[in-house]
Amino acid sequence: MTREYELVYIFDSTLEEEAINERLERFHEILKCPESSEPISGINHWGKRTLAYEVDGRDVGYYVVVQFETRPDLLGELERALKLDDAVLRYLVVLNEGLAPVTAAVAEESEPASAESTAGSAAESPIDGEAESTTDGPAEPAATEEVEE
């Protein structure tokens, strides 16, 4: 029995593209099993991105997102290989729940309503303050709703 998964790698951004591809091939070799000889259904190189926080003293990572289908018992072996490789800063394996209809494009469309991301976070700050300071719930959220509308 095979299941569909999604895997996000964060590689060391100082690596060459070839070195990353070579590692991807090596990792994906592990996933091959009789039920799915071609386990990989999609590879998406996001490229270098700034990390939201420091990982192993690095601010930038090379992201690769892979969709694959394999037997669950092979994942342990894959994770072992990922943990041993110092070039992989982080990884995340999750069950693939199908393509999400909420895409960045949709988010962009509705973005102007809540203004720019910086302005948005500034507008959110009063909400944060109330969440921490108030003890009576229902009255205060109503007030914030009015402010937003």
Next chain:
Amino acid sequence: MRRHRKPCQICEMGSRVIDYKDERLLSRFLTERGKIIPARLSGMCARHQRQLSRAIKRARQIALLPFIRGYSR
């Protein structure tokens, strides 16, 4: 008097699934410090608030979103 409930933003976008890789969408439901805004403030429906919190936690693991924004460094 009871006020009417703010409609769920994700429902209004006509979608049922939230992608943990879409950090621009997820960041709209964070405070400026990076906390998840509770459903009672954001007006999210229960289903989407559950999906959202899971997506945000995943996004934090792969460094797309901060655990705490503006911490030290």
